[in-house]
Amino acid sequence: MKSTIVSGGKRIKRGGAGGSQIAMENRKIAVVGAGDMGHGIAELFAVSGFQVTLMDKFPQAIEKAKARVSASLAKMVERGKLTREQADSAFARMSFTGDMGAAMSGAGLVVEAVPESLELKKSVFKEIDSLAPRDAILASNTSNIKITDLAAATSRPERVVGMHFFNPPMVMKLVEVIPGEQTHPEVAREVVEVCGALGRTPVRVQKDSPGFIVNRINAADTLFFCLLLDRQVATPPQIDSFAKSQGLPMGPYELLDFVGVDIGADSLAYFSKALSPEYGKGKTFASMVKEGRLGKKTGRGFYDWSTGRADIPKVDPTDKVSIMDIFALEINESVKLIEEGVASPEDIEKGVVLGMNRPFGPITVAKDLSNAEVKSKLEELASKFDCAVFAPARAIAEGKLRDAVDGRLAKAEDAPAKQAPKDQTAASGEEVVKLEKLAGGVARVTISRPKLNLISAQVLDRLDSIVAELTADREVRAVVVTGAGPVFCAGADLSQFFGTPAAFMDFARKGARTLRKLSEMPKITIAVMKGYALGGGLELALSCDVRVAAEDVEVGFPELSRGLVPAWSGSQRLPRLLGVSQASFLILTSQRIKGKRAHEIGIVNQLAQGDPDEFAVKLAGELASNQAPVAAMLAKSLINKGSEASMDEGLEMEAMAAGILFATEDLKEGISAFLGKRKPEFKGR
Ligand SMILES: NC(=O)c1ccc[n+]([C@@H]2O[C@H](COP(=O)([O-])OP(=O)(O)OC[C@H]3O[C@@H](n4cnc5c(N)ncnc54)[C@H](O)[C@@H]3O)[C@@H](O)[C@H]2O)c1
Structure with a gap:
């Protein structure tokens, strides 16, 4: 039995036998927060055939989002990716509002994309929960925050899920789908199907954990790049120059300037609270935020952006950083994710390749390296930066890197847990x-x-x-x-x-x-x-x-x-x-x-x-007060046993039950109360 989510004229297959009946038939999508991510997510839904309402608290954000969507659709027409008609009908499927109630009306799926603040997101989730239809799925595009913490702000934690798009959503194929601790598996499954309908590649995170897959791996890199500056190991242009010499299109600091130094600083602050205080060791990024050096958006970060492009001094690559540093850190985080049951090696690899635009991920690299190489590199980094985040994960410390990346570790460690309820x-x-x-x-x-x-x-x-x-x-x-x-x-x-x-x-x-x-x-x-x-x-x-x-x-x-x-x-x-x-x-x-x-x-x-x-x-x-207890007991028995007996046997059981009841005080009480037009007081005998 197949059913469909109907989305603006495009029918999307969903659910095989037992497919979820989460009510999204003819239901629109609401996207809350019309910023960098929200406008792109809404556009993606519209282009994929869904009716979408994009909501933002600030009128200027809505105007800007409208213009950005129009410009993006026009570009797609120009590049031959959409016909003019397709672009026009995608735009016609979108509506824009500043009113949360209007956005929620009739929504089957809500995607929240307001700024990355736990308190703000919790209050927005509370509001969404009070206004969205009871059966709507509430998804968050949070980069790092545990879904369970957001779900706790709602009265329907089982319908709250993470739906983490990457920037820009119209281009990036990866969506991490993250169930919170109480998310119903069918809700996550439904969202996975929606991702398919958007032409995206969903990776289903197995366990809610800060930063999920890609940003957890990213966080270790971010901390490393922050500590490099704290300790003045090399300058941003030297390190960026090194990264480009290794084939990366952008160096880490140029990239951070591009997305916002505040994003890096906030993510380290969040991980220091949610995962380990050791993430709080990096200082440079937070102090740049205090000085307003956020990168492209404020015109200055590591580089000058006043012309709209980073003005990066031409310098030689540093020899104080090696590609093995990055490999070891990413392999280490991957092994931790496997040990913690957050993701499988295959999903980690897929997440990093698609989410970080890499030709291969840490699992592939790990298969070419020896446990000893990775372990000694990590020990060196942990001691050099006095940072426990970089210390080898347990499996690496125990020489089991290969087991971990081949998926054998997860199985071996799962077994006892599964045997004991x-x-x-x-x-x-x-x-x-x-x-x-x-x-x-x-x-x-x-x-x-x-x-x-x-x-x-x-x-x-x-x-x-x-x-x-x-x-x-x-x-x-x-x-x-x-x-x-x-x-x-x-x-x-x-x-x-x-x-x-x-x-x-x-x-x-x-x-x-x-x-x-x-x-x-x-x-x-x-x-x-x-x-x-x-x-x-x-x-x-x-x-x-x-x-x-x-x-x-x-x-x-x-x-x-x-x-x-x-x-x-x-x-x-x-x-x-x-x-x-x-x-x-x-x-x-x-x-x-x-x-x-x-x-x-x-x-x-x-x-x-x-x-x-x-x-x-x-x-x-x-x-309890109106029905005679012994009669109730016998009636239950007659019904239960009667369904397995012949009519004659059943009728005989009925007669015997009546005989038993004849002798009870409750029968006398029942008849006398009926005749006396009063409420009976049954004693159960
Ligand atoms: N930018 C990225 O690269 C990226 C990538 C993946 C995920 N994310 C995550 O997506 C979310 C949004 O990020 P962004 O970069 O689009 O942020 P943004 O600042 O560009 O946009 C946020 C929007 O939310 C609006 N907003 C603020 N408070 C609101 C409220 N109470 N109700 C409705 N709208 C409100 C703002 O007006 C703004 O337009 C964050 O959780 C972020 O971590 C960002």
Whole structure:
């Protein structure tokens, strides 16, 4: 089943079986911040067929952006890259505004490109979050800032992602796609697909980390070039001359002048806070910023730019710097990225080649060098500049450079982590599933795990013991099952599925067993479907008696698209609930549906009015006081067992249940309250 994001007349394929249903059908793109990057990003979207609104707080920035886009489109026509009609229709797909509300209206994807300040970006994200449609993806073009920190300013961290374009976006092919700690994998996948539709090469960063791939590697270089000046090892023209003698089109200082010395200084300041104080050791760049020597934009930096070009004195290349210094530093950062699980060697290579415009990257270079060469160069640099950033990464110190760049290091080090379920060491059972006994015979069970409340083996164990405890508790009559935060549960924790087939089968059996116990618990259970109820999460909901849902919850079984089947009773419960036809469609296509549709076809019993958790607790309170507990227990049993029995057997079970109830005090109370037109007070006996 394929679906499409429709973008201004151009249809873009997205999603194979199980493709995400993130609602971007006919949805426009909003770009916030119309500066160097924002105007180029917006233009790229428009040229690729999307409707775009470019927003900036400052009217003069909007005017400038309009002029820049027009000039760029005209140039593309001149160069034969677009026809006049194509350029005109791209421009017609763009709108410009100073009003954030207008920009957000109807947006399916928002790309933030305001200046690189954590505080500013957080406040902009907060504003965007309050105005953008609930299902919109919020992306940041930040160069360095951890996406998790920006996501924390919103109420939808699972829909926040990094989308790091390179300058100029119309030319540079690379886009780093960075999931924050809570980003839903489907959101990152969707953004990867959008990059494809823009004709860009996305590199998916595996773990949120300052500077991601390219700028992390860049930061070590930047620190090195700053320390060279601090220690007066050589002058900018001598070092730039050396760089050009090595075949680079621009020297590092000329380049820094071009992009802004403040960018280099800010990046070192950010890394000194976010990664290591050692990045704070470089001084020259920060003092140039204080003096207003920012480079081209202020007319003076390392060089004079008053004519619009850098006036670089002709000098001989220095012999105090060698290309091996740069190679060693970049290889070192690459190995750290591999060790930290931020990126694979292949993605690092691709990122550096495309993002830094290099013919080859540090991984290729590392394969031609010996561990000893790289290690001794790094030790020399670390000691010369008294800087721990330059000290050899662990793998290099241990002689495992080749393992690291060949991808063997990551595998060897991953293995123990994958065998031990992460949350068993990180959090106690009580923390991963919380049990609260609320007033009025209601209990609440809350799955609380980072990353969308995924169900691990530990969660199953804890659920198992909670079911036993609640079964024995006569005070509890109705149980709300929910997830912490905005998401119910996005499925099983697949990071634990690395064992033998037998272990995998055990995990499937364990899940099905636990959910069966939940479904047979003699209490009325209510699932609160919000955010995502996918895979194992949907199976959890199907194991409850009543399902209430937010209208926009995403519901589905993505299993087939991941090479799995619903293995915690979903393949059995869904056909029994909906009939074979509807169930087959949902399972075999992995299509996701929204809560509203799930309600229409009968998965959801009630759409929540207002907050779904509050709605469910209120409903549970009503059921706990209005429904006779023993009757509820028997009714559940009749429904569960009846679906597996013949009609005759079912009718016989019904008669026996009626016989049992005849002897209960609650039956007498129920009838007398009905006749006396009062509310019954059931005792559960
Ligand atoms: N310039 C680059 O080479 C480059 C490359 C990749 C990523 N980035 C990142 O992209 C982002 C933007 O960088 P840039 O170079 O385009 O900056 P810029 O200064 O050229 O543009 C930023 C724009 O944001 C606008 N702005 C400021 N506050 C705003 C607000 N509250 N609401 C709306 N608009 C606001 C400004 O008016 C300005 O037009 C930064 O995070 C930067 O790190 C830059």
